Amino acid sequence: MLTSIKTNEFAKSSSKQLAMMYFRVAIILFGAQLLMGLIAAIQFLVPGFLFELFDFSVARMVHINALVVWMLYAMIGSVYFMLEDETGVEGVGIGIGKLAFWVLTAAVTVVVLVFIFVQVGAGTEASIWFINEGREYLEAPRWADIGIVVVVLTFYWNVFATYMKGQKTGIMTVMVANLMALAGLYLAGMFFTDNISMDQFWWWWVIHLWVEATWEVFVGTLAAYALIKIINAKREIVEMWLWIEVLMLFGSGILGLGHHYFWIGTPEYWWEIGALFSALEPVPLVAMFVHVLYDWGKEQGAAHAEGKPGAVANNGPAIAWIVTNAFGNFLGAGVWGFFHTLPQVNIYTHGTQFTAAHGHLAFFGAYATILIGMMYMGVQYASGVKMLKSTFKSKMAIFLITFGVLGMTVALTIAGYEQVLIERAELGGGWQAFFTAQELPWYIQAQIWRTIMGVVTFVGFIYLVWDLVTIGKQAKTAEAAA
Ligand code: HEM
Ligand code: HEM
Ligand SMILES: [Fe+2]
Numbered sequence: 001m002l003t004s005i006k007t008n009e010f011a012k013s014s015s016k017q018l019a020m021m022y023f024r025v026a027i028i029l030f031g032a033q034l035l036m037g038l039i040a041a042i043q044f045l046v047p048g049f050l051f052e053l054f055d056f057s058v059a060r061m062v063h064i065n066a067l068v069v070w071m072l073y074a075m076i077g078s079v080y081f082m083l084e085d086e087t088g089v090e091g092v093g094i095g096i097g098k099l100a101f102w103v104l105t106a107a108v109t110v111v112v113l114v115f116i117f118v119q120v121g122a123g124t125e126a127s128i129w130f131i132n133e134g135r136e137y138l139e140a141p142r143w144a145d146i147g148i149v150v151v152v153l154t155f156y157w158n159v160f161a162t163y164m165k166g167q168k169t170g171i172m173t174v175m176v177a178n179l180m181a182l183a184g185l186y187l188a189g190m191f192f193t194d195n196i197s198m199d200q201f202w203w204w205w206v207i208h209l210w211v212e213a214t215w216e217v218f219v220g221t222l223a224a225y226a227l228i229k230i231i232n233a234k235r236e237i238v239e240m241w242l243w244i245e246v247l248m249l250f251g252s253g254i255l256g257l258g259h260h261y262f263w264i265g266t267p268e269y270w271w272e273i274g275a276l277f278s279a280l281e282p283v284p285l286v287a288m289f290v291h292v293l294y295d296w297g298k299e300q301g302a303a304h305a306e307g308k309p310g311a312v313a314n315n316g317p318a319i320a321w322i323v324t325n326a327f328g329n330f331l332g333a334g335v336w337g338f339f340h341t342l343p344q345v346n347i348y349t350h351g352t353q354f355t356a357a358h359g360h361l362a363f364f365g366a367y368a369t370i371l372i373g374m375m376y377m378g379v380q381y382a383s384g385v386k387m388l389k390s391t392f393k394s395k396m397a398i399f400l401i402t403f404g405v406l407g408m409t410v411a412l413t414i415a416g417y418e419q420v421l422i423e424r425a426e427l428g429g430g431w432q433a434f435f436t437a438q439e440l441p442w443y444i445q446a447q448i449w450r451t452i453m454g455v456v457t458f459v460g461f462i463y464l465v466w467d468l469v470t471i472g473k474q475a476k477t478a479e480a481a482a
Helices: 014-045 056-087 094-117 125-130 142-165 170-189 196-231 235-260 269-280 282-305 316-339 343-349 353-383 392-426 431-438 441-481
Strands: none
Touching: 014 056, 014 094, 014 353, 014 441, 056 094, 056 142, 056 170, 056 196, 056 353, 094 142, 125 142, 142 170, 170 196, 170 235, 196 235, 196 282, 196 316, 196 353, 235 269, 235 282, 269 282, 269 343, 282 316, 316 353, 316 392, 343 392, 353 392, 353 441, 392 431, 392 441, 431 441
16 A cells, blocks of 8 residues: 555546545554554553653553544545545545645644653643643644644535535435534534533533444445445445435434433433433444345345356455444444443443443444455555455454454453442442452453453554555556466
C-alpha cells in the first residue's frame, strides 16, 4: 500500500488517490494506538513503569484518541474510495480535499506531539485551547477542534457536491444523510459546562451516538458497497437490508443513549428508557450479521451451482475482514454490550474491566475489521489487479489480530467478573474495595494475559502492514505471469 501510492498507475481517479492517502495515515496511527496500549497494559502490572515520564493517564489518553482518529481517517478514506464508483461521476473539488488532508494531518501531528511531550497543563482556559480538552476519546485542544470542523466541512462538500452531480444510489443517499448527522454530533462535544453532569450528558451524544448509531449506519453502507464490489451481490438486496438496518439502528440506538445516563445525575426515568431501547440494540446487529453471511452464502451457492469452486470473491483478504466484521460487531457490540446494559446489571459492572472488555471487542469487531477490509480494497485498486488472493501474511494478520483481541477481551471479562464479585458485591464498592479487588490473583493473572494477548495483536499488526505493503505487487506479478 505504501509503495503503490507512489506509482502513478491509478492516476485515473484522484478521489481514490486521496482515499489511499487517508488509509496510509490511518494505519500509522493504528500502530501508534497499539504501542500506547502496550505501555498502558504494562503499567497495570508494573505501576512504576515510566512513572512521571509517561504516566498511565497519558498513555491511555493517546491510546484511545489515536483509536478514534485513525478510524475517522479510514472512514473518510473509505468514502473517497467509493465516491466515484457509486455516483458514476468524477469527484468534485478533490484538489481542495487534498489540501484539507494535509492541513488535517499537520494538525493531528502537532496535537499528538503536544500530547506526548507537553502532556498536561494547568487548570486554565489556555490548557483547553492549546494542550488538551480533557474529554475522554475527544481530547484534541480547542484550536484543533475548530480546525477539524473546517476540514470536515470541506470533506462534506466534496461528498455532497459529487452526490448532487451524479447518480443517487440508495447507498450514497444513506451515506450523505448519515455523514451530516455524524459530523454534526461532533459539535456536541465542543463546549464546556461547569456542571459535570451536564458536561457528560452532552459528551455522550458524541460517543454513544457515534458508535451506536451513526458509525453503525456508516459501516452498513460500507458493507453494502463492498459486497457489491467483491462478491457481486445484488444491489437491490443489499440496499433493502441497508434501509431496514438504518431504521432499526436509529430506532434503538438513539434512545439507547439512556444506558449512559443511569448514574451521572440525570433523572431516573432514564433507567427505563435506557433499559428498553439499549436492550433492543442487538437486534439490528443480528440483522447485519445475517445480511453479510446470507449474501456471502448465496453467492457461494450460485458459484457451486455453476460448477465453480465457490471462490467468487475477487478480494480474499477484504472479504475475510468483512465477514469478521459481521461476527465481531454482533459479539462485541451486541453480546458484550447487552451483558451490562440493564441498570440492574450495570450497577455492578459500571466502570469495571468488563466495560474495557466490551470497549475493545466492540471497537475492534464493528469498526477496525471493516476499515482494514476497505484498505485491502484500496490496495487491489491501486495495483490494478482483478483478483487479490490472501497470502500467508494476510492470514497471519487476520488470525493473530483477531485472536489477540479476543484473548484480551476474555482476560478483561475475567478481571471484570472478579471486580464485580469482590469489589462491588462483597466489599460494597468503596475506595478500599477498589484496591483490594485489584490485588487478588484472578485480577492480576487476567492483566498478565491481557498484556500477552496485546503482544499477539501487535505481531499480527506487523504482518498486516507487511502484507498491505507487498500484496499488491505480488498479485500483479502473478497476474502478469498467468
Ligand atoms: C460498535 C458499537 C459499540 C462500541 C464501539 C462500544 C464501545 C463502548 C465503550 C468504549 C464504552 C466505554 C465508554 C467509557 O469510556 O466510559 C462503552 C460503554 C458501554 N456500552 Fe458500548 N459500544 C458499542 C455498542 C454497545 C451496545 C450495542 C450496547 C448495548 C446493547 C452497549 C452497551 C454499553 C454500556 C451499557 C456501556 C456502559 C458501561 C459502564 O457502565 O461502564 N454498547 N461502549
Ligand atoms: C496491543 C493491544 C492493546 C493493548 C495492550 C491495549 C491496552 C489497553 C489499556 C491498558 C487500556 C486502559 C484500560 C483501563 O483504563 O482500564 C485500554 C483502553 C482502551 N482500548 Fe486498548 N489495547 C490494545 C488494543 C486495542 C484495540 C485494537 C482497540 C480497538 C480497536 C482498543 C480500544 C480501547 C478502548 C476503546 C479503550 C477504552 C476502554 C474503556 O474506557 O472502557 N485497544 N487499552
Ligand atoms: Fe452506548
